[in-house]
Amino acid sequence: MAWQFDNERPIYTQLLEQIRFLIISGLYPAGSKLPSVRDLASEASVNPNTMQRALAELERSGLIYSQRTSGRFVTEDGVLIKQMKESIGKEKILTFLHEMEQLGYTAADSVVLVEKVVEEEIR
């Protein structure tokens, strides 16, 4: 896994997103145990406090839970994971459409443009 960050946004946010991706994509399957904070932190070359914060946020969202003695685990609730993915995705789409409107494109315009860009990318 390539951990890399930009300076524009908080590190912990970017950590959160990347770990969330690992879970949502199934690389960290439902119910599996996460590496320790220390290990995750050293792997990502960040301060353990920062990693801690990212995990705490993920815990708040319900995607992971911590077992006092034995560490942190991905939720066993596969449905939750799927819902999470879908709701975040929808959120991103709405934000995107809103920003495009902000630029003067209607939702219909945006659809067409996205299709066009995707086609270009494929070529």
Place this chain on the structure above:
Amino acid sequence: MAWQFDNERPIYTQLLEQIRFLIISGLYPAGSKLPSVRDLASEASVNPNTMQRALAELERSGLIYSQRTSGRFVTEDGVLIKQMKESIGKEKILTFLHEMEQLGYTAADSVVLVEKVVEEEIR
């Protein structure tokens, strides 16, 4: 014009975007004179310095220029305005697609999802 801001991002950035929208959408036509910094600032209820900063950034992008003592004007270059709109739009699309991939959706998935959301919105 309804000037409103969220607390997540710098105000000057949001000012910039909103003014840019006014230009791109043609509400401030090419070559037209902008209100003075002070007027814009008071209209948006921000400090003149904050507005100044937003305008300075817009100036750097070439969308507006300032005439030492007579005020600020929208660029006369209509083509530039159009290009700006398109390039910002494309940028937003690419960012969006990237974030969706980050969530586990392929570009093709994203297209379908956007279409679906737009349809829902219309209903």
Place this chain on the structure above:
Amino acid sequence: MAWQFDNERPIYTQLLEQIRFLIISGLYPAGSKLPSVRDLASEASVNPNTMQRALAELERSGLIYSQRTSGRFVTEDGVLIKQMKESIGKEKILTFLHEMEQLGYTAADSVVLVEKVVEEEIR
């Protein structure tokens, strides 16, 4: 004559420099009569007040003088004109050398670099 200005410096300064050039280069010969402020201003598309100020500064430097009733004239003192040219030139050279030192180039470095640039330009 092509009158054109940039926004970085005061208009009257740029007017001054351009008129000074006309005198120093002999296009406005020693002793000759200058066009009226109004004519000069309209030709340069600037406010007469601005042109007035430029001429006043030139007058202060001794390059021109005004005859209450009959208008403004270039000084008859050809030597003064020549001296002016040389002293301004020397001033510019010293400023230039100082700026280059500011960049980490010695005076000797600067000489070599200027020669190199001039050669390139010629080619």
Place this chain on the structure above:
Amino acid sequence: MAWQFDNERPIYTQLLEQIRFLIISGLYPAGSKLPSVRDLASEASVNPNTMQRALAELERSGLIYSQRTSGRFVTEDGVLIKQMKESIGKEKILTFLHEMEQLGYTAADSVVLVEKVVEEEIR
């Protein structure tokens, strides 16, 4: 370091130039950490905001970058630093030659005059 300013040009511009000199000359080596905004500001006896602005401009040029919470650093790209020095130098030379032409000196004249002034200075 002797921080001193003239009143003709914005302080932030002069700060920028002086810090740029420190970098270009190697006094602040590639990759090294700069003092904090506050420290630099107090050292130069200017308002932190003014120093901030100078640094922000330097950042835009690529000579330095900021690490959200750990400070600002000189770019690690030594080549960029060298290129910057050369391109700024060339720019200054072209401006100089242009100004001299404006005075009625050809490029060849200018070369000779610069040499003469430098010789005088040495004596």
Place this chain on the structure above:
DNA sequence: GTGGTCTAGACCACC
């Protein structure tokens, strides 16, 4: 402690 943002208020040159 670090960079970053914002406000309030002042001053300046220019036209």
Place this chain on the structure above:
DNA sequence: GTGGTCTAGACCACA
């Protein structure tokens, strides 16, 4: 009245 600069002082998120 216009843009531009500067100061002083405050607050914030982040690490």
